[in-house]
Amino acid sequence: MQKRKYNIAVEATLEVIGGKWKCVILCHLTRGKKRTSELKRLMPGITQKMLTQQLRELENDGIIRRITYNQVPPKVEYELSEYGWSLKSILDSLCAWGEQHILKVYGDKYAVLEESILNQ
DSSP states (O other): OOOOOOSSTHHHHHHHHOSSSHHHHHHHHTTOOEEHHHHHHHOTTSOHHHHHHHHHHHHHTTSEEEEEEOSSSOEEEEEEOHHHHTTHHHHHHHHHHHHHHHHHHHSOHHHHSOOOGGGO
16 A cells, blocks of 8 residues: 555545445445345445456455355345454444435435344
8 A cells, every 4th residue: 555644544544445436335335245236236326347346446445345256147245354253333423414414404304214134
């Protein structure tokens, strides 16, 4: 990995988990292993290309593990690595703040949140 300089430590965090989809992927993986097709179904707004790119980046950063099963047809699952689990409290805090924000702006979280196991 190329040595970098950061102005503030949060830049390093955002370099790894920043963007629209990475935290969403990670939140889903806190609920257990997922196949690519499961993640795509849970995030209908993401393109297959973007999902694949984000999964590769998270894997390259050591945040998730790609598990390949030697079978026909091929089966691949993703799970949080031990290092990835260290982000759980950050993800929980982001979700809690998001709920507070939704309540402040919209008054009712169920009016704007999709039905999902993550929103229970």
